[in-house]
Amino acid sequence: MSVINQFEEAKKEYEHWGIQVEEVFEKLQNVPVSIHCWQGDDIGGFEINKEELSGGIEVTGNYPGKATTPEELRRDIEKALSLIPGTHRINLHAIYAETDGELVDRDQLEPKHFEKWVVWAKEHGLGLDFNPTLFSHKKAADGLTLSHPDAEIRQFWIDHCIASRKIGEYFGKELGTPCLTNIWIPDGYKDTPSDRLTPRKRLKQSLDEIFAVKTDEQFNIDAVESKVFGIGSEAFVVGSHEFYLNYAMKNDKICLLDTGHYHPTERVSDKISAMLLFNEKLALHVSRPVRWDSDHVVILDDELKEIALEIVRNDALDQVIIGLDFFDASINRVAAWTIGTRNMIKALLYGMLLPNEHLKALQEEGDFTKRLALLEEFKTYPFGAIWNYYCETMGVPIKEYWIEEISDYETAVLSARS
Template sequence: MKKEVLVEKAYEIAKERYAAVGVDVDKILAKIQEVSISLHCWQTDDVVGFENLGNMGGGGIQATGNYPGRARNIDEVRADIEQVLKYVGGSHRFNIHAIYGDFGGKAVDRDQILPEHFASWMDWAKEKNLKLDFNSSSFGHPKSGDLTLANPDNSIREFWIEHTKRSRAISEAMGKFQNDPCIMNLWVHDGSKDITVNRYKYRQILEKSLDDIFSTEYKNMKDCIESKLFGIALESYTVGSHDFYMGYGVKNQKMVTLDTGHFHLSESVADKISSLLLYTPEIMLHVSRPVRWDSDHVAILNDETIDLAKEIVRADALKRVHIGLDFFDASINRIGAYVIGIRATQKAFLQALLEPLNILREYESKGQYFERLALLEESKGLPWNAVWDYFCLKNNVAVGEDFIPLVQQYEKDVTSKR
């Protein structure tokens, strides 16, 4: 029997099983189709970018591994992303760091970048039916050091302020071009390797830098600000901590970015969703997988990602939470890494949408906690994967493990020859 027939039969059975607990699977399929994920450009090339500035690494960024086939130029990045999109259903976005501009081989420093350096990205994204998001890039530059926007040195701080202002202007141009707001993420690695006695001072400086950067208001872009627990060689103190950005975001009504790798491993990022939604307009997610630290492993369908998705759905916040990926694994096939991470994130949100939430809420409101726990446990075994397979089938993408040989073939034909 053909796999397509088996998938359709399993789906019909799944519909009946879910209907018994009050879940309309057809409606859920329509919802998961609209869950858009912002694919990050830096998994293609290990966060190298296309500058010609003689840059150095650092700033809490480290891609480990030397798997062959890294994208070396813009054309290869685009070809790889186009290939990835063949294996995932739905309509998605593409997230670019400032160091990935189309500079034509010229040395354009970061305080000189312009929308024209990203015009070809806009044209390509329009052709591929993608919406663009953007990021300023504070790392891997001769002026990065330990402090950028929080640097007491006026010349260095003003350089990064100008870079970030230009990044916002580029985001505005992208949003206007695509007739959809471009979300620009601001993350700086600023911190200290060892004990600092000037914590308050550096946070004062960062606050003033942000106030200056955000003094210009735009209509076609949205700002988000991202915290971190620590960076490599900056382990003892991070200026832009979660507390700092949460306070700044609430005070100034800015979107706060929650990166699942930027917290202590014992913290629940999912638990932060409901609190932030009360006080900030929207949330940006960077879905990753930390292994003992912010190691940016490929996202998988683990408890943390499922819990994150469930909290968003339970808060009816899919329209207020933006989903992006942020991992860069150079130890495995990079195309495969994308596909695994995207599909895992989609699966987490599908599971969340399929939760029998109405009955669970009713149990909770009546204090029926045994019944609530029992249904939560039993719902884990409901045939969500039959719904997932059907979603893939209807989107004309590989069902189950069928994408593995397709990724292998692309490696054989394309990436292995780089």
């Protein structure tokens, strides 16, 4: 049976529940996912004075063919985008600046160092998001940045964050879509601290200084991101969830939730509805923690489905800014982007193809038997036929056929890299 015939048969089953599949497609193709550039080169970046990866971040594996130049990275991203349905965004870190051989430290970065990214984004109709890079630097060698006891080191990172927000504003102006500029820091201590309050006071003061420099919110959106622990900061992280949740609320900033940055028994899917009640906007970094914040490639597991469901059934597609954050060097990096992003989109489609209003009504009526039974039955509805047709209409490979394209790309392009 052809893709369209399978689709037509599957569509009837969903229409029985009042789900208009074509309307779902129209809605889905307008949801951008912010795809992280750092999957393509193992968070290396292109600084002239490149430092070893640090800040509690580790990339494992040595699969051949990683990008070693901006041109290679952009080419790899283009390949991944050709296999992913929809129009999306690219998320950059400051270490991906292009300074044309000039040594430029991070506190001196300017929009001109990202002009080539902007030209490329315009050519491909992409929005750009941004992150200051507060790791892999000699002034972050002891694991402290914005909360550092040394005022000069703190000032360096304050200036870097201010410069990054101006770069984000530049992206927004040039591309006609606001840039999310997200601040994450690795600061913390390996063992139990004797003073938790003072480092947090310093972090608050640093953030106050950063945000005292105004950018146009039409073009730059500020976000802050927490973490529960990291390598080298196992006992205490300065920028905890409670810290940033309160800071964001008090200072009208967006709180970004990374799915790997919480205790193993916590679920970001459970936090979304609570956050939406008190925040106009919420941002996500979707990853897959395996026992810890290990940033595995996103798969279509229960938590990813539940995250998507919380966004869809609460009509929050315009409120939640969806980004990805994983890095795996043990498999083909372009394939990793493709797998993870397609799964994020699949999860959103899955959520849109559930009779959510009916399920909500059953819950309100206390009919938990029917609610559970329906949820389970929909797991075997012909979702795959709907997904395949969506991919075909969006001009990307259906089913597993994209894997062949990755293999061809690896043979023609990636294998030639040293």
